[in-house]
Amino acid sequence: MRVNFTVNGRRYEADDVWEGESLLYVLRERMGLPGSKNACEQGECGSCTVRLDGVPVCSCLVAAGQVEGREVVTVEGLADFAAHRAEQHPGSGCAPGACGTALDQARRWQADPAGEEARETGELSPIQQAFIDAGAVQCGFCTPGLLVAADELLERNPEPSDADIREALSGNLCRCTGYEKILDAVRLAAARAEETV
Amino acid sequence: MDFLRPASWEEALAAKAAHPTAVPIAGGTDVMVEINFDHRRPDHLLDLNRIGELTEWEVGRENVRLGACVPYSRIMEHLRAELPGLALASHTVASPQIRNRGSVGGNLGTASPAGDAHPALLAAGAEVEAESVRGTRMIPIDAFYTGVKRNALEPDELIRAVHIKKADGPQQFSKVGTRNAMVIAVCAFGLALHPGTRTVRTGIGSAAPTPVRAKEAEEFLNAALEEGGFWDSRAIITPSVAKQFAALAAGACNPIDDVRGTASYRRHAVGIMARRTLGWTWESYRGNGRSTEGAA
Numbered sequence: 202m203r204v205n206f207t208v209n210g211r212r213y214e215a216d217d218v219w220e221g222e223s224l225l226y227v228l229r230e231r232m233g234l235p236g237s238k239n240a241c242e243q244g245e246c247g248s249c250t251v252r253l254d255g256v257p258v259c260s261c262l263v264a265a266g267q268v269e270g271r272e273v274v275t276v277e278g279l280a281d282f283a284a285h286r287a288e289q290h291p292g293s294g295c296a297p298g299a300c301g302t303a304l305d306q307a308r309r310w311q312a313d314p315a316g317e318e319a320r321e322t323g324e325l326s327p328i329q330q331a332f333i334d335a336g337a338v339q340c341g342f343c344t345p346g347l348l349v350a351a352d353e354l355l356e357r358n359p360e361p362s363d364a365d366i367r368e369a370l371s372g373n374l375c376r377c378t379g380y381e382k383i384l385d386a387v388r389l390a391a392a393r394a395e396e397t398v
Numbered sequence: 399m400d401f402l403r404p405a406s407w408e409e410a411l412a413a414k415a416a417h418p419t420a421v422p423i424a425g426g427t428d429v430m431v432e433i434n435f436d437h438r439r440p441d442h443l444l445d446l447n448r449i450g451e452l453t454e455w456e457v458g459r460e461n462v463r464l465g466a467c468v469p470y471s472r473i474m475e476h477l478r479a480e481l482p483g484l485a486l487a488s489h490t491v492a493s494p495q496i497r498n499r500g501s502v503g504g505n506l507g508t509a510s511p512a513g514d515a516h517p518a519l520l521a522a523g524a525e526v527e528a529e530s531v532r533g534t535r536m537i538p539i540d541a542f543y544t545g546v547k548r549n550a551l552e553p554d555e556l557i558r559a560v561h562i563k564k565a566d567g568p569q570q571f572s573k574v575g576t577r578n579a580m581v582i583a584v585c586a587f588g589l590a591l592h593p594g595t596r597t598v599r600t601g602i603g604s605a606a607p608t609p610v611r612a613k614e615a616e617e618f619l620n621a622a623l624e625e626g627g628f629w630d631s632r633a634i635i636t637p638s639v640a641k642q643f644a645a646l647a648a649g650a651c652n653p654i655d656d657v658r659g660t661a662s663y664r665r666h667a668v669g670i671m672a673r674r675t676l677g678w679t680w681e682s683y684r685g686n687g688r689s690t691e692g693a694a
Contacts, residue, residue, distance in 0.1 A: 220401040221433045242434040259495045262430040266401040371579030372493020
């Protein structure tokens with residue numbers, strides 16, 4: 202089976218996909234995007250969390266064929282996704298298919314290989330930076346899923362209460378049990394966003 | 399394995415008629431687990447994600463017609479007033495990621511006794527709209543669950559929607575588990591007051607081979623409330639009545655011992671939840687305490 206979909210803003214075509222295959226498998230094994238982690242394969246741990254048309258889901262429970270024509274954002278694209286959101290539509294996500302290039306941005310465009318793609322490698326989204334600064338990463342296995350879930354929380358709710366944070370991250374397990382630092386990181390990212398407004 | 403991707407409901411019904419063993423997949427939160435773990439290898443997967451009308455709902459005068467694939471997160475967000483019991487139950491489903499994908503149609507299709515939506519549907523009163531190329535039929539929720547992970551659907555039928563009675567009084571849902579999130583119910587209990595008909599309806603989850611109503615408990619309570627004039631006086635329910643209701647609810651269980659809990663624990667817990675949910679709903683009926691919209 203062939204599946205066409207968009208991952209982190211790029212069109213992908215996956216061939217010879219087995220019909221029972223999960224989106225997670227396609228991402229990791231066919232597209233070379235191993236950021237989304239494969240742990241429980243039953244939606245219990247949240248380490249494979251991605252955005253599917255903007256909605257956080259466990260990619261291990263999405264059949265590959267179900268993403269035909271849809272948009273996926275993984276942790277690999279989180280920095281670009283967050284930067285684009287901050288530049289183009291502050292306060293909300295990018296509606297799938299609704300977002301083209303802004304007029305002024307198009308005018309500024311130059312035929313330069315270092316155009317929009319040239320976000321410096323290693324540049325992080327605010328939530329990723331907050332995780333590092335708060336020491337919220339231990340073994341790192343749960344981190345990608347937590348980043349995607351936390352980023353979506355702050356997009357929806359820029360000033361979350363502790364209860365909101367716990368609720369939003371309740372589907373992401375950390376077996377290093379570093380939850381306190383993770384909560385700190387989300388609070389830190391929220392506080393920093395507030396300062397810059 | 400074949401992956402069928404109908405673009406419309408008619409196409410889906412035709413595909414199901416042509417391949418009656420095809421497994422419908424919507425949120426995938428049950429089906430994909432079975433495939434990932436090699437517990438199931440269906441010949442055909444029938445993807446319902448492209449059929450937009452399945453994720454829509456209509457609020458009518460007496461019922462909400464809830465599309466089979468409306469995710470739990472939408473129910474929590476939009477249908478708290480009309481379906482408070484189901485909204486509370488939705489809130490206890492797994493995690494945000496799962497609630498964004500899982501749906502009542504899936505819960506019914508799987509028909510696990512532990513499905514979180516069932517007690518709320520039983521308590522509120524509901525009918526399942528099943529459709530095939532042969533036509534549409536309405537299956538009363540009481541007749542829908544036929545065994546462990548078995549339901550009344552014919553092989554060529556798909557669930558189009560669930561028609562759930564709009565709340566005419568307070569509703570509650572209670573669930574026992576080791577934490578708030580990511581828990582398969584050890585047991586669960588739903589209760590709805592229906593002041594319009596002066597009846598109380600219940601639903602028990604995870605404490606019998608199928609989700610069931612505690613019918614004897616309901617009948618006892620209906621008679622006791624009527625006899626004592628409670629619906630009019632809105633007086634506090636006599637503790638002995640509540641106690642007997644709880645005992646009868648526990649008696650309606652037919653649980654097993656398993657990794658999540660023992661049969662006797664389940665029976666005990668269902669009794670406790672029956673008494674508590676009755677207390678909570680009755681307090682709101684009396685005009686104090688929690689609102690019908692609840693707070694999970």
